[in-house]
Amino acid sequence: MAPTKCVSLLTDYGLEDGFVAACHGVIARIAPAARVIDISHLVPPADVRRGAAILAQTVPYLPEGVHVAVVDPGVGTTRRAVAVAGGGRIFVGPDNGVLSWCVPDSDARAFELTNRTLWLEPLSATFHGRDVFAPVAAHLAAGLDIAAVGEEFDVSDLVTLPRPTRRVQEGTVDGEVLTVDRFGNVQLSVTADDLRRIGAVIGVPLGIVLGRRTLTVPYRETFGAVPPGELVAYVDSAGCLALAVNSGNAAQRLGLPPGAHVRVAAALASTY
Structure with missing residues (x-):
């Protein structure tokens, strides 16, 4: 070798x-x-x-x-x-x-x-x-x-960790919080391809379902595309959907630890 x-x-x-x-x-x-x-x-x-x-x-x-x-x-x-x-x-x-x-x-x-x-x-x-x-x-x-x-x-x-879960259905995708970085950005197991499959389009808000809460979140290319303090969804550098607060901490605001279940829907879909 x-x-x-x-x-x-x-x-x-x-x-x-x-x-x-x-x-x-x-x-x-x-x-x-x-x-x-x-x-x-x-x-x-x-x-x-x-x-x-x-x-x-x-x-x-x-x-x-x-x-x-x-x-x-x-x-x-x-x-x-x-x-x-x-x-x-x-x-x-x-x-x-x-x-x-x-x-x-x-x-x-x-x-x-x-x-x-x-x-x-x-x-x-x-x-x-x-x-x-x-x-x-x-x-x-x-x-x-x-x-x-x-x-x-x-x-x-070998000891293995469970693979992050995600399931695409008509108009929605179920995933989980994969990681939270030092900025408080919440990375989901939902991928950019998953978003395309449910018809999500940058510029059109996403529905984010967190237990009994449903949020309408702007879907943009970067967290800087919304005013400071505002929540935003974007595809991060790993190709995963992430939730962030511009100049803030999304994990703290949303109370989302790693492993938490999240459902994502195109905001115009009637399935959430």
């Missing part, structure tokens, strides 16, 4: 401590030629779903390489540490679902990280990002064959 020269890092470590720098340092010592790309280190603590969504939406724009995701509330327990290869990429992290939305549907191979000669010693029970995942990723970036990291197992045995 030729050196990939790229390692990406996604964690919930934050930026106040030296955790991220330690991971960078481990990679630099083992694979000094590798380019390290920080996806984010501000994933909300232990929010595996948010980490999985950020990873899945970012990786398509990164070079092929080794992608490390450490959102790991089970660190030090019996949860597996894994490396998964597929689609020209390798994903390294805990087997808790954080990698699952990136694993290809076919041709993927999964390995448990059991080759301790690749780890740092002494091993910390609470910092596997530094002592397990970073060194293994660095060795892989330097050209190590993935089969050397440990025992292969059936990829179907």
